[in-house]
Structure formats: structure tokens, C-alpha cells
Amino acid sequence: MTEFQSALDHVHATLSELREQGVELRASASALTRLENTPTVAKQAPEPVPSPLPAVEARPLSPAPDGSKAVRLAALRGPVLACTLCPHLVKSRTQVVFGVGHPEAELMFVGEAPGEDEDLQGEPFVGKAGQLLTKIIAAMGFSRDDVYIGNVLKCRPDMPPGESGNRKPKPAEMATCLPYLRQQIDIIQPRALVALGATAMEGLLGAVEPMAKLRGRWHDFHGIPLMATYHPAYLLRNQSLTEKRKVWEDMLLVLERLAKPITEKQRGFFLGKG
């Protein structure tokens, strides 16, 4: 079996599983036709989980990168890197950006899609927004190697000829790619997920709402607690203490949910003098 065939089989299996569970999928008719000749399109967002919620049980982080999760993630990587489900993105991408971090991470961050820097380097969140995310992760008491970082869409969205910058991924692109993220999450089984930005929330839950309404409370992604917060690129555009504090309060909720000790200093970040 070729890597491509095996990637398709993974996607088919995930789609059937979701459909069996009564989850309807949203994607462009052409994307679904390519996948399985089934043009059904719809979306269903799971109910948000009311906050506050009890902390989830702590799990020791294995230092060994060769556990079964690492093996399963490595097995998934090949087919994902060879994916050709979105021919327009295959044409424009430098490479597929799979994801990075600890296979047994307790905490996983999910962004929308690679940008130019990530497309060139093959790693999520390495550009300016990524550097800010790394600082946020450090302020929480983790390193990038402790957590897992991925995107809903694994290819950089293509840009019109002659245009630079990054565009938002389309719902159909995210729906086509989502089964890969679901498999990553199923393998890693993080104790909490953080969606970075409204587009990531749209890709994960089909939640088309402003971040102001989504952030600061727990949602549910197939049984895993999901916190929504602003994308770090938003914080780069809005450098006010108030907005930084909002993201930080969301991260404090995450730390509480993970039952991590929080210092007084951490509690006070971005209050007053910042």
C-alpha cells in the first residue's frame, strides 16, 4: 500500500467513525467527493462545557520519546506529509507542517494554519506570532518541548499570484484536514487543548463566533476540555495590557484545570504595571 493510499484510508476511517457517532461533517462538495463520493455537508458544534470545572487528573510526563504515542505519531507523520487532498495547496506549499512537541503532552495548542515562516521551516508557530506563543508557554511554566503545537490546516493557504502575507484558511480546507488533527489528538490524548483564535475554533467546532464570546470558558472537543483564546497575532496587533491580561486569564484557567501550581507572580501578570 502506498503512503498516499494509507493516508486516504486513515481519512476514510475517521470520516466513517465520525458519521457512525452521528457527527455530520462540513466540507466543500468537491472535497468530500474526492474523499468518498459523498457530498453531505453540515456542521454541528458540541455544547460548551460549563465553567468552572474540576481539575483533570495529573499524569506523569514520560521522558522517553519512544513510547507508543511517539511511534503512532511517527506513523501518522508520513501519510500527512504526503497528503494531496487539496491539490491547490499541494502546488503552493513548500512542505506540510505536521506539528511539534512531546507525544505525551498534557497540553496541546492548536492554531489555524502555517504561515510563510512555518511553510519554509516545517514547524508550527516559528514566526513572530510563534515567538510570542513560546513566551506565553514559558510564562505558564512549560517549554515548547513539554507541550504539543499543531494547526487545523497543515498546509500554508495559497496566496493569489504576486500577493505576500498569509490568508485565513477556508472552512472546506480545514474540514478536509481536520481528521489528521483528530488523529494527532487521539494519539496524544492531552488533558487540555487551547484553540488559538476564532478561525481555529471554527475549524475545530464549527463555532463561527467572535473570540470575545468564545474565550475565557471551557468547550469540549470530543471529550477533551478546550479553552479558546486570542491568537498571538492578535496580541501583536493589539499590544494593550487589557488584551494581554485576557489571554493570560485564559492560560490561568488552563493551569488550574491541569492542577499546576500557580505563583502569586504568575497570578499578577499583566495587572497594573504589566
Ligand code: URA
Ligand atoms: N499562525 C497559526 O495559526 N499557525 C502557525 O503555525 C503560525 C501562525
